[in-house]
Amino acid sequence: MDTVWLSLEGAWDLLRYGLVVGAGLPILFALGVRFMAGPAVEEGAVAAGPSAGGRALSLIFFALCLLGVIVGIEIIVGAGMGKVVDFFPFPHLVPKP
């Protein structure tokens, strides 16, 4: 194992996990926005707004995004303290291995 190989491996991990959270969370958020916004209406007409079901669905998506933000803050606080996030059984900080 040399540095180049390790770096490429790191980049591959970054791409995989980055895709899941970096594209995934904005997509979940956009789903939340979609259900919250309600359908487009003709210019001048009053927007219908979300249905009750749409509102509930959007809150679920927003809650998932909020979890992502909380884990993000945990990673930052961990970096400041020299710790890392352990995801099992729930995201919490542990000393760097």
Add this chain to the structure above:
Amino acid sequence: MALFILLCVIGTALFFDFTNGFHDTGNAVASSIATGALKPKTAVTLAAAMNLVGAFLSVAVALTVTNSVVKIQGDDGAPIPELMADHGHELLVIVLAGLAGAILWNMFTWLLGLPSSSSYALLGGIIGATMAGLGVNGVKWLGDGTKIDGVVGKILIPAVLSPLIAGLIAAIGTWVVIKLGQGRDEARSARGYRWGQISAASLVSLAHGTNDAQKTMGVITLGLIAYGAQTATDSIPFWVKLVCALAIAGGTYLGGWRIIRTLSKGLVEISAPQGMAADGASSAVILAASHLGVPLSTTQVASGSIMGSGVGRPGAHVRWSVAGRMVIAWATTLPAAALLGAILWAIGHGLGPVFGPIVVMGLLIAGALTMFIRSREHVVDHHNVGEIWEGAPSVRKVK
């Protein structure tokens, strides 16, 4: 005289921290400003506050900042004994020259409105000064292969791959997000995207304060240890933390408007869903890398995300000429900062322990002032940062 050079190192380190702040403001807030999610002044105030909080979150000691690329510190972060003579004079000259080189390069790229990496400028300056001082063998090119290390692993490979990775993620995210927004009420949607963007931008700023202020704290503490003012390698004095936090937050609040303008208007016009996807991608990639222990440049990731979001939005027009200039700045940052660091080391070392540091400081101040004065010929600030793009914020004289 060793005390004088220590004070020079502390001063330049804080100056670097300040340039680090304004150089990187755009990473977090450029797209929020572009989409109108935040007013320019509100955006930089938020970013500055987050940087301040982030800096104080740095509890761990990042004393081994230079260890990944040069061999001037031992494993515990203490300077190597060969450089410790006369209150660590040799080490302090290397650090001073490296910092000064990094500042000059940061100021130059800011003048041209180019988002280059402040961290690579810092490491480049130190690499150059170390090569000049200790020879090619003073630089760690590859590491020992047990972890991602050395110039190749910590800088070269991430510099090439991380903007591509961020760009790809942002492009995919943008494409799907825009599809999901079609046929929905636009005003309500825009309000939703706004909150997503502000949250992601805040995370980027918070992470920036934690990581980047920590580096300057490490450099100042290294200077204190070299001089002999401190022996502990596992703690950072509180005053160091305080001044570093204030310097980076102050720089962020000042706002690098020239760079913000390039990122928010120059690369691509940014729509609300696109801005949300770009910021989401940036924050996720930066934090995922932090979690995985993969090195990268925040600036390059943020720029890559914004470009990628342009590629992902059907009909968007990415200005590849601006992108090209930016990539040239990325490619030249390490060698240019290294060259400046090496030249300044030769001056600082060659002119003797008294005049050397004085001349280095003089050159730094003269260079920084010159570039500041040049910037006043074509002012970019929060008033005109969002104007229609009609070419790069060059240093051409205003007619």
